[in-house]
Amino acid sequence: MxxxxxxxxxxxxxxxxxxxxxxxxxxxxxxxxxxxxxxxxxxxxxxxxxxxxxxxxxxxxxxxxxxxxxxxxxxxxxxxxxxxxxxxxxxxxxxxxxxxxxxxxxxxxxxxxxxxxxxxxxxxxxxxxxxxxxxxxxxxxxxxxxxxxxxxxxxxxxxxxxxxxxxxxxxxxxxxxxxxxxxxxxxxxxxxxxxxxxxxxxxxxxxxxxxxLVVNQPFYSWTGAVQGRRRSEGAGFGNVMPCADGYFISQPGGGATWDDIVDFYGNEVLREEKFANAEERVQNGVEFDQVLTEATKDRKMHEMFKSASEDYRMLFGIVQTPEDLANCPQLxxxxxxxxxxxxxxxxxxxxxxxxxxxxxxxxxxxxxxxxxxxxxxxxxxxxxxxxxxxxxxxxxxxx
Structure with a gap:
């Protein structure tokens, strides 16, 4: 009915x-x-x-x-x-x-x-x-x-x-x-x-x-600033990056501490100040991307998504294909x-x-x-x- x-x-x-x-x-x-x-x-x-x-x-x-x-x-x-x-x-x-x-x-x-x-x-x-x-x-x-x-x-x-x-x-x-x-x-x-x-x-x-464009226009209206496009190098974190079988994206926040993020990626070098500090992380973006790429090159995106979301409460997503979406358990x-x-x-x-x-x-x-x-x-x-x-x-x- x-x-x-x-x-x-x-x-x-x-x-x-x-x-x-x-x-x-x-x-x-x-x-x-x-x-x-x-x-x-x-x-x-x-x-x-x-x-x-x-x-x-x-x-x-x-x-x-x-x-x-x-x-x-x-x-x-x-x-x-x-x-x-x-x-x-x-x-x-x-x-x-x-x-x-x-x-x-x-x-x-x-x-x-x-x-x-x-x-x-x-x-x-x-x-x-x-x-x-x-x-x-x-x-x-x-x-x-x-x-x-x-x-x-x-x-x-x-x-x-x-x-x-x-x-x-x-x-x-x-x-x-x-x-x-x-x-x-x-x-x-x-x-x-x-x-x-x-x-x-x-x-x-x-x-x-x-x-x-919630941020873009106020930037200009309030301060005269232009947001612009992201840097061509050293801006992988927070944007799409490769892994063994696809692509993923991760960002700080979501309840995860920086130590949680380091534990997830499994490389102790990320605890260094040049990566742990947000401003220094930008300045060392190219090296930071290299560390993350090396840490994820053999990992699969669905495993990473589950672990990041459930074990570390990270802001983390994967780039789903049409096949992934057709079989998405959430949908x-x-x-x-x-x-x-x-x-x-x-x-x-x-x-x-x-x-x-x-x-x-x-x-x-x-x-x-x-x-x-x-x-x-x-x-x-x-x-x-x-x-x-x-x-x-x-x-x-x-x-």
Missing amino acids: IAPGALEDIKVLDISQGIAGPFAAKILGDFGADVIKIEPLTGDYGRTMAPFHKDDPDIEKSLFFLLLNLNKRGITLNLETSTGQKIFKELVAQCDVVVESFEPGYLDSLGLGYAELEKINPKIVLTSITWFGQTGPYSNYKGEEIVAYAMSGIMSISGTADREPLKHGGFQSQYESGINGALSTAFTLLMRDFTNEGQHVDVSIQEVVNST EARNFYEEVDHPVIGKIKVPFRLFNMSETPSQYRIPSPTLGQHNVEVYTETLNYSKEDLVKLRELEII
Whole structure:
């Protein structure tokens, strides 16, 4: 039996594409919202994003799309036609939230901007997730993951001082923005319970990433200092270092004394003042790295992680691979993964639970939709169109 969801009385229209917007709408769906994914007739461009299941570049086999559109029903609708716009407004009249990711001004050009939507439904919440937000001199500039990292400032502190700045792996800026989009939408829905009015939620991906620089910006604002990137040599401690079968990272603190750290690494030379003293340790960084590398070259990372964490209470981590994560006992214990049964791909285990709520947990209900999978259901049951109407709409390339 499925327990009640925190958002089970909320209806969402997801017209966003790619990563950030669909992820935001997915999170709302995970907590019970009825989410309708509205795609153009050719589909969300996220369907063309690799990797594909078994390397088959089919629009129904993108693993990105599968993950980002769980717990949604799916329909197709051409919003660039007058009839499509009319149908969309009919859906808006019955819904609580619209999630979108188009360039600022695009929905306005179709007569579907917030000013128009709130006339149809004064309680509607429109959540826009874009690269630079809805306002400002950059708002209509093009964006991408690496652009967000560069423009947010986080690349300026990533990498080593002797090389060019580095971008973090993956699509973290868009996932972070999706989470921010979902949470800000939930806050707005809570406020709506008091005001009975909707709002336009404006999420800038640049600002989301910039807001994570908790130390970097105050350094400059308060003292004029620039944090910069780490030294190219002698900065291994506190950063990633090699061991026999992978990589690890360790730092001072966490309840471990310096003697504990020396005992863990098993080299008495580390008790010398040039290593035990934090300032001298920096000055002797190259030698310090050499001592640690020699001490760990034959040790395996999982053994080190267990010993450092349990025996010495050190701040210690290991660089887990996808295989490590798939078999991680911590993630398994917290039911982080969910097995999805997709009508085309079949059964596959995917990351699912971002956070746990004791009484209204996130729940997997349905797989990501195939293109237009729920057209008949939504158009006939929600909007009372006849099957003959649907035939005409298909002929006119509206659905």
